[in-house]
Amino acid sequence: MSERDGTRPTITPNDFDIFRPLNWCPGCGNYQMLSAMKAALADLGLAQHEFAIVFGIGQHGNGADFIKVQAFHALHGRALPTATGLALVNPDLRIIVQSGDGDGYGLGMGHFVHSVRRNIDIAYIGHNNQIYGLTTGQASPTSNQGMKTPSTPSGVLEEPVNPLGVALAEGATFVARAFAGDVGHMTWLFKEAISHRGFALVDVFQPCVTFNKINTFKWYRERVYKLEEADYEPDDRTRAFELAESIVHIHNEDPPEASRIPTGIFYRQEGVPTYQDGVPQLADGPLWKRAREPRDVTGVLRAFA
């Protein structure tokens, strides 16, 4: 099958394989996230040239080398503006951003808030392991209060950032949480996020097996539950906000029965105009097409005569 005879070629997860050694720690949640991403892209039938992924800096960002796509490995905390620039010059591309908790919710928090509120059509995948992995285990913005790390030996004083709550407060139209230990559920959430028109957040609890000895796969497995199995409809923003709030005050030592962690789609609203929808200049396709010959500025010059 080929595009020439009108049918789309079948895309398989293997199409995104790259023959390079993957050097995440054995057991890292990033492996499951990578598998889920490849499966989601294949299920959606997205060929390499139809999308681009922008990565931030951190262990997640090294994934830029582990998937055969068109990618931009951006700066720490700056994946979103980089992706936004790309999205604003090429409306034909599907844009995915991968970012970590230190990356996206720390250094990049300002960009996160502004990207949400502008409803830029980007799928944002947050690798949230509540610790800095690449820089050897310091507290991250999502670390639980009281957590002791090399940079916070007496325990974290601040409340953790609540990415879902922030996104909801800024009017996000797709807000979800995944657990890296459930690849099938995560794959489905990735597909829903990539297919969603507008800013779509999937915050993924992805345990750091090396530096976060508390929020482990086991810790999460004992706590996570799926909203889809809990008679929850993701159409009420206030309810979604309450749900997002529910885990902020979980302490690491809280017993599993007292600290249930919802996963799945918290909130979804379709049909909201995206930022790109409001930019009429994008109607004619990618902007490189307009830089093939000089633009005639004689009309504008007249305004200064």
Add this chain to the structure above:
Amino acid sequence: MATTAPPYGREVRIKVAGPAGAGIKASGETLARSFAKAGLNVFDLTEYPSLIKGGHNVYVLRVSADPITSHVDPVDVLVALDQLTVELNASELVDGGALVYDPDDVTLDTLDARLRERICPVPVRLTQIVKDAGGKPIMRNVAALGAVIGHLDFPLRFLSESLHTQFARKAPEIAEQNVAVAAAGHDAAREAGCAFPGRVEPLPDAPEKLLVDGNESVGLGALAAGIGFYAAYPMTPASPLLHFMARYGADAGVVVKHTEDEIAAMNMVVGAAFGGGRTMCASAGGGFALMVEAFGLAGVSESAVVVGVFSRTAPGTGLPTWTEQADLRYVMHAAPGEFPRVILSPGDMTDCFELAWKAFNLADRLQTPVVLLSEQYLQESHASVEPFDVAAVTIDRGKLIPEGDVSRHDGALGCEGRYLRYKLTEDGVSWRALPGVRGASQVVNSYEHDEYGHAEEGAQMRALQEEKRMKKLDLARTLVPPPAYFGPEEADVSVVLFGATKLPVLEARDWLEASGVAVNVMQVVTLWPFPTDEVRAFLGAARRSLVVEGNYSGQLEGLIRQHALLEVDEHLRRYDGRPFSPEQVFGKVLAMVGRGPEEAAAPAPEERTAVQVGEPSGKGADR
């Protein structure tokens, strides 16, 4: 024997001053446009504090029938919109100069008697005129402009046209009301009986001119170059370029984004370059500080971006609305590590247009950031200029594969047939396939990387990629605009400068020539890569050499020493937030040739008297 005072041409110097928020800049531009419409040459300078209301705003306009390039110091007509102006500026008037003021709220009694004797008061009841016309208080300025025109015996119809242009977007009655107020001011000034020693007349068969500032000129150049994306955060003096893009660019198909900060602006521009748009951001030095991280990203990722750095007085927040040329070394070295960059430095409006469009071609050809380093003085001053040469604009996107299948481009592939974004090449430039091109899997990377773009820490590849990038500087040397030269080959004094210092220096050069001193000037248009050979040749032939630059430490002079291994004889530096005045340069050069700086610095009053502007004519002023 030639005088040691500047031989001013046929010109009038008008200064309008008053509190911020009084619309002084806008009305000044209206006045400038009136004279430009009549074919006269104008140059304006706005001095204003970083305030919305209050403070002391000054607008200076120079009008001449002869070619002029900058502002000058003397004032022929001063419009005092408040008492403070009288105290601060009245002494700048030439003998016989007119002081336009509203006798209902401004008094000249505070002036020194000798000063009062040598100037000519033009009382015009500005507020009353506006009241009589049923206008708003802000229209006092327009009454004052009418008074200036009346005093100069200049036809009111050009001001009327200019007002219609200014209020074109508003209800027609508003323009009419303003014209009526201007006419009343015009009549009142004539009744005051203080005659200008000459006349200001429209030039016959006035050639078409543009009245533009540096921001507009850069914007027009970027538009012509096919810019697709402009991102910025407002900061003086670059904000007007954001406004220009939002108004004219968006209509022309440019995506314009006012971002949450400069960090986002620069990162967006880099992402947009990845997508293949011609992209630009601009800010002052302070905003560029926030952009520096992503400026380095553009360097390592080999992104084709244009960055405007429009200097103001720094460090820190500095003097937000004043000028300086102290960001040269900063822009040259900004970002960690080393990577090739091009720094272009416009010296006037025409340079702004040409270097702007050329910057986009250079960025695409070299796949590296190109900086347009300008300054507040140029970005916010208006001049009447020959219409820009839009026919000369060309588009060169370099090694770009915008669409199709990458496998058709042998030069972009490695021996195993895979696309190599960072392929090692002779000239350091690799083929750039945009996302969306089939088969072009790639990582555009902020990390050091191999030829595919994958992160790579091996010593050999690191060295090869660094060498590949730095090779672009050799290519750049063959592509960048050369220095510009003014004046005769043989000169008494040879001046080297960059940026808008060109404007007052060229003005002074003309005066010096008229005074019998030959001066030639080398404007370093491309600051980086530094034109070592050209500087060496120019200074090697110099009898006496002078570097004029607007910073404390002599950044350009240091580059000359470092690269050309030459010492210049003298330097003139300024770092008080003000642009050089031509008088200052004139005095300095005279002193260098032993003609005495004292008289030159303070020209005799009688020699500063205004003279006739325009063609001599016996006709009365027409209304």
